[in-house]
Amino acid sequence: MxxxxxxxxGPTPVPEDTLLELARPVPHHRTxxxxxxxxxxxxxxxxxxxxxxxxxxxxxxxTGAMEAxxxxxxxxxxxxxxLVAGKFGERWHKLxxxxxxxxVAVTVPPGEVVTPEQLEQALRAHPDAVAVCAVHSETSTGVxxxxxxxxxxxxxxxxxxxVDAVSSAGALELRMDDWHIDFLATGSQKALMLPPGLxxxxxxxxxxxxxxxxxxxxxxxxxxxxREKIRExxxxxxxxxxxxxxxxxxxxxxxxxxxxxxWQRHRRIAQACRAAVQALGLELFARVPAEGLTxxxxxxQVDGQELLRRLEKEYGVKxxxxxxxxxxxxxxxxxxxxxxxxxxxxxxxxxxxVLRDMGFPVTLGAGLAAAQKSYAxx
Amino acid sequence: MxxxxxxxxGPTPVPEDTLLELARPVPHHRTxxxxxxxxxxxxxxxxxxxxxxxxxxxxxxxTGAMEAxxxxxxxxxxxxxxLVAGKFGERWHKLxxxxxxxxVAVTVPPGEVVTPEQLEQALRAHPDAVAVCAVHSETSTGVxxxxxxxxxxxxxxxxxxxVDAVSSAGALELRMDDWHIDFLATGSQKALMLPPGLxxxxxxxxxxxxxxxxxxxxxxxxxxxxREKIRExxxxxxxxxxxxxxxxxxxxxxxxxxxxxxWQRHRRIAQACRAAVQALGLELFARVPAEGLTxxxxxxQVDGQELLRRLEKEYGVKxxxxxxxxxxxxxxxxxxxxxxxxxxxxxxxxxxxVLRDMGFPVTLGAGLAAAQKSYAxx
Numbered sequence: 002m003x004x005x006x007x008x009x010x011g012p013t014p015v016p017e018d019t020l021l022e023l024a025r026p027v028p029h030h031r032t033x034x035x036x037x038x039x040x041x042x043x044x045x046x047x048x049x050x051x052x053x054x055x056x057x058x059x060x061x062x063x064t065g066a067m068e069a070x071x072x073x074x075x076x077x078x079x080x081x082x083x084l085v086a087g088k089f090g091e092r093w094h095k096l097x098x099x100x101x102x103x104x105v106a107v108t109v110p111p112g113e114v115v116t117p118e119q120l121e122q123a124l125r126a127h128p129d130a131v132a133v134c135a136v137h138s139e140t141s142t143g144v145x146x147x148x149x150x151x152x153x154x155x156x157x158x159x160x161x162x163x164v165d166a167v168s169s170a171g172a173l174e175l176r177m178d179d180w181h182i183d184f185l186a187t188g189s190q191k192a193l194m195l196p197p198g199l200x201x202x203x204x205x206x207x208x209x210x211x212x213x214x215x216x217x218x219x220x221x222x223x224x225x226x227x228r229e230k231i232r233e234x235x236x237x238x239x240x241x242x243x244x245x246x247x248x249x250x251x252x253x254x255x256x257x258x259x260x261x262x263x264w265q266r267h268r269r270i271a272q273a274c275r276a277a278v279q280a281l282g283l284e285l286f287a288r289v290p291a292e293g294l295t296x297x298x299x300x301x302q303v304d305g306q307e308l309l310r311r312l313e314k315e316y317g318v319k320x321x322x323x324x325x326x327x328x329x330x331x332x333x334x335x336x337x338x339x340x341x342x343x344x345x346x347x348x349x350x351x352x353x354x355v356l357r358d359m360g361f362p363v364t365l366g367a368g369l370a371a372a373q374k375s376y377a378x379x
Numbered sequence: 380m381x382x383x384x385x386x387x388x389g390p391t392p393v394p395e396d397t398l399l400e401l402a403r404p405v406p407h408h409r410t411x412x413x414x415x416x417x418x419x420x421x422x423x424x425x426x427x428x429x430x431x432x433x434x435x436x437x438x439x440x441x442t443g444a445m446e447a448x449x450x451x452x453x454x455x456x457x458x459x460x461x462l463v464a465g466k467f468g469e470r471w472h473k474l475x476x477x478x479x480x481x482x483v484a485v486t487v488p489p490g491e492v493v494t495p496e497q498l499e500q501a502l503r504a505h506p507d508a509v510a511v512c513a514v515h516s517e518t519s520t521g522v523x524x525x526x527x528x529x530x531x532x533x534x535x536x537x538x539x540x541x542v543d544a545v546s547s548a549g550a551l552e553l554r555m556d557d558w559h560i561d562f563l564a565t566g567s568q569k570a571l572m573l574p575p576g577l578x579x580x581x582x583x584x585x586x587x588x589x590x591x592x593x594x595x596x597x598x599x600x601x602x603x604x605x606r607e608k609i610r611e612x613x614x615x616x617x618x619x620x621x622x623x624x625x626x627x628x629x630x631x632x633x634x635x636x637x638x639x640x641x642w643q644r645h646r647r648i649a650q651a652c653r654a655a656v657q658a659l660g661l662e663l664f665a666r667v668p669a670e671g672l673t674x675x676x677x678x679x680q681v682d683g684q685e686l687l688r689r690l691e692k693e694y695g696v697k698x699x700x701x702x703x704x705x706x707x708x709x710x711x712x713x714x715x716x717x718x719x720x721x722x723x724x725x726x727x728x729x730x731x732x733v734l735r736d737m738g739f740p741v742t743l744g745a746g747l748a749a750a751q752k753s754y755a756x757x
Binding site: 005007009011012013014015020021023024025026027028029030060061062063064065068095096099100101188190196197198199218219220221222223237238239240241242243244319321 | 383385387389390391392393398399401402403404405406407408438439440441442443446473474477478479566568574575576577596597598599600601615616617618619620621622697699
């Protein structure tokens, strides 16, 4: 018998009842039922984002949603600040450049976070910046930015605050309104427990004012048109409506558990995972770790890609490696969405076994015991 | 018992085994298996489009794919010609305008098609046009453009030929290479028998030369990046990969039947449907009808929206009405993808019954008999 366990930071496993929902016959997408689904989905996402703002569903990946946010937030020729702590921060920096926005990158080495002090300095140096873009959970390195502190700084200025919440919404504490977030983007395939294909942008009143100052170069990603339509529980173009129907199920699940309980659950599992990793003599990669995944340094004497290969091939445990310059140097254990504590234990057990087989000294069970103790004491 | 039958020109019904495919667990999207699926999907779509060109999968609706094609084909400030025979032609005209392209619309009244003569005239009047955009099957009115003739005209010029094949690919005869199509876009939710969420753009060598003449204002829809990646059986951003896996099933089904047989099947059902409608004393709306749907004029004494409402509520037959200015004036019976002859018979039977109930004089069975005779004689 061979059981496959997906513990990557997107895509993540989809609950079985949601999978069955995806197998239901395809209805039409302009019906009272479809409108009802859209209304429920929007209200559920407002709850997840802790916002009263409009939430706009888009049929695209998280990158598409971020593109929509960025091109609405800052016009060609404007200046913006981009907080870069990894691959995704870097992507948004490049995205702005592609659309003619002068993006000032505040870059920290992988594993570090951009601090509020660094942002304060950047805002002082660039008082003409009209937008600040931050990644909440930087999936490539596993770090978490302090959005509450960063948002408070941006709120004192005329600039809008744009947040990539792709691997954080539904996993990490996230309070769009309280934290002064003006554009929030996320995708379906992380803590929302769906396959990829849907993404969402929420926009604050301050955000809409920024949008209305220019003519964003958009058609498919026109958020104003999307807002007009969503207020009639509709979308401008054919949405991935069977995914929306399945999302309703995820959101019902989230409401039933309670978003604060979900954040707490992710904190608890993250702590247990970090305890396990350290008990095995491994080092955490993220200085300020996000609760949706744990990035771990590959020990010098271990081949990181071989480690991942063996975990998958021998034990069915699919983790993610490092990307680009971090390839072979870190591995990432996801624990967001439908990944629970026992799934993480399975991953820890497999890691112990494979590390031992690869000649790395481990005390079998040490990681498991540390996780268990941490989990029980939380 | 109440059985629901979806006969709208998108979304269309999804075969049961494809639905089950959608309920399978979510795998990771950067694996040898995922690459294999992408390779098969691209090759299957090349077969459907009858092309040797690159086919690029995008996670978006058909409108997103058309946006990708249009902004790559003509730079800001350039002039393009748009053949407008309905809502979708109109949409692409507006799309170009949104991106600063001077779009010259060649417009015909709803139900008519733009003729090769009209295009020839437009090309003569606008020798500086760098692109021509046509809708193969104009879903809003049910007409079909003669792409072979239009493409031959564009091929004589430096302009590129862009085709919206959203409701035609996999239903109507379509030969990208032979017909000199440079950009071809389609979506997943029509004759490809999938839910919405995926779209595709294929680009010819002439098309790539046009792309390379400028810097298209794109990031998420960057077709050059998509081409680079697809040649490694990969995508630049997280794709809707469970839909891609399901698409493989649709494409296997299409290969097994044979694309020319599929075109023939659609022709035969379309003919039968038109025969039925006319036998009931109703008038066809499209001068040159596409084989994927039949647009029918609502008789003067009948309330078109009430007709549709009754069909759905009383008989579970979901047809589409007219859009915008055609609302209440036409109804549309789709017969593309996984809609077969007997499904169309069910729709005809329901139409007969509802028309009679609404006081429109029909000979019960006349439509059915005409369809049956047409079908048998084909």
